[in-house]
Amino acid sequence: MKSEKNNLPTLSTSLSPSLLHLYDVSSSIVVIVDVLRATSTIATALFNGAKSIIPVDSVADCIKFGRQMEVITAGERDGKIAEGLKYGNTPLQYTAEFIKGKTLVLTTTNGTKLLHMALSEGARGIITGSFCNLSAVCNYLIEQKKNVILACAGWKDRVNIEDTLFSGAVINRIKNNFSLNCDASQIAETLYLEAQKDLFDFMKDHNASHYQRLMGYGLENDIRFCLTIDNANVLAVYDTGRLIKGN
């Protein structure tokens, strides 16, 4: 029984971008997790028919893309629409009416940077994950039968509650298909099991730093949307410079 388990692919959790280098990125599918709000926005835009999403590191690159191509440029810094960009990082904005058939160029404080980190470390595959597309992510990871790293974006390299919770939710669903030898994954699942009854209340009761930040901007609806399971349930796969809807 034990040896069977050892033949399974591994499932690990990197709780901060500063810890990603400790894991074997090149043998793994990396799931970029930035629940509030980059990866929730990505899922929602693709779910509502966006052609693709180009993640870029800098606001300047985002503006440059906007001049060269017919795209929607969007992004935030520190939770607000970045200067020079037209749209922000709220998933509620990316309705089908607005985004269908269009290309979105997106830059965010934490999520897009982490994606490029995974890319430069030679990840075997990259997808993005959020509660909005939890089932699509889990089904894909089970089907692939490859090593997985759940890579939390956190906030400016600090560990955060919501990305840890999402990792815990994934682990809770797929752990039987993987070999789990990772304390961070155990911590994430324990946290999720405590919080699953009401994710929003858990964030509120535990004074989550990003909860406070977004509430301060009047974005309670964004938080609630981003903590809703499968409300934009598509797979978001990175492929040669773009995130596209997977099968």
Place this chain on the structure above:
Amino acid sequence: MKSEKNNLPTLSTSLSPSLLHLYDVSSSIVVIVDVLRATSTIATALFNGAKSIIPVDSVADCIKFGRQMEVITAGERDGKIAEGLKYGNTPLQYTAEFIKGKTLVLTTTNGTKLLHMALSEGARGIITGSFCNLSAVCNYLIEQKKNVILACAGWKDRVNIEDTLFSGAVINRIKNNFSLNCDASQIAETLYLEAQKDLFDFMKDHNASHYQRLMGYGLENDIRFCLTIDNANVLAVYDTGRLIKGN
């Protein structure tokens, strides 16, 4: 009410040495946490009358000290007695009969390195913490009324369960005396509240990596000792190159 809380010193948790630089070390007392087993051994040796403990980074430095001074040289690498050293990192070895009045020079895989990292980043004060001296640590931190960083040693920079649990135990006891704006601290406390009923069983049930490692060496008694609260309840303070018993 809110402004009163804001005037309190801050309490933060760094879940890995790789994250310590994200916190304001120079304004804080840093608590070095390496439950299995460095900081448990330190508490036990001081409790049983060791004169002082000199933490050194390398095995070579440890051996050099042993040649120059009348000291006990001890240390481990990867959980085993390091080559060239006489004693290991098991707290059970440091009985009063063995250690009373003596100086211990100690090097460990994770704990002593983290201590020197805190030192080089200009920590305002450094103490070591373990379940063995939980109350002494908490009482000291409450009395000092200064910012605190609970710095987990982890395992080769990966987050581990036991150091996170100890941080959670401290937070649970002292949080009312501090301003807590740190998701990692919330995660640690949630984990501790889940585990507190039986820390050993929690480690076992959650397949903690260090639990497995030490059990593989036949060191169950070490684990049980290190998870016992206040069985060596002294304060261990770093002062000019040495850890000594505090008041």
